[in-house]
Amino acid sequence: MNLIQMFLKGGLVMWPILACSIIGLAIAIEKFLVIKKAKINVPAFSIKIRGILKRKDITGAINYCMEEKSPISNIIRRGLKKHKFGRKRVIESIESAGKQEISKLEKGLATLATVAGAAPMLGFLGTVTGMIAAFMKIQELQGSASPADLASGIWEALLTTAFGLFVGIPALAIYNYFVSLISKIVLDMERVATDILDVLDETDKDFSEDEETEI
Numbered sequence: 001m002n003l004i005q006m007f008l009k010g011g012l013v014m015w016p017i018l019a020c021s022i023i024g025l026a027i028a029i030e031k032f033l034v035i036k037k038a039k040i041n042v043p044a045f046s047i048k049i050r051g052i053l054k055r056k057d058i059t060g061a062i063n064y065c066m067e068e069k070s071p072i073s074n075i076i077r078r079g080l081k082k083h084k085f086g087r088k089r090v091i092e093s094i095e096s097a098g099k100q101e102i103s104k105l106e107k108g109l110a111t112l113a114t115v116a117g118a119a120p121m122l123g124f125l126g127t128v129t130g131m132i133a134a135f136m137k138i139q140e141l142q143g144s145a146s147p148a149d150l151a152s153g154i155w156e157a158l159l160t161t162a163f164g165l166f167v168g169i170p171a172l173a174i175y176n177y178f179v180s181l182i183s184k185i186v187l188d189m190e191r192v193a194t195d196i197l198d199v200l201d202e203t204d205k206d207f208s209e210d211e212e213t214e215i
Helices: 003-009 014-038 042-054 058-068 071-080 087-106 109-140 147-203 205-214
Strands: none
Touching: 003 014, 003 147, 014 087, 014 109, 014 147, 042 058, 042 071, 042 147, 058 071, 071 087, 071 147, 087 147, 109 147
């Protein structure tokens, strides 16, 4: 018996499980591409941007960030554009841009988590309904059902659980993998942003005194 025949034997619940697998696969591919683009050589980027800022070339730093096209460079670019308005506005702009970039990175993860939880539950549901049907058959046959009749009904019912776990386990593993990657990117964002603020404080006296004046 091939995979298609086993799928059809599982009954109607197999179709929602199949839909979950397609949705999960689509999200996994999309997240992989997004995170791949988001990755940059953080130490190299930090050294380069620090060097430009130490020359007080804000425009050059903004142009360099535009070339990189990554979440980290985007938040730094947004912050540097507010440089002339003072330290507080730079921090606010970086925080706002950071939230937007994190939202983009996390888009779809909730759905992937739902797939990881729903697929096994759908499998259990199919098994329960299949077992109910098997015991109803025993009742119809007034207890004269053969072991072959019982075995057939039971293994067909268990197919949905197997397929549900087959979809849910990889989806959960992929979800946790993406969460760990995004957490690392967020940590890099915070580290680079702090680094940039320190450089601006060191090289621009007016910038560093802006917050003290407001206080």
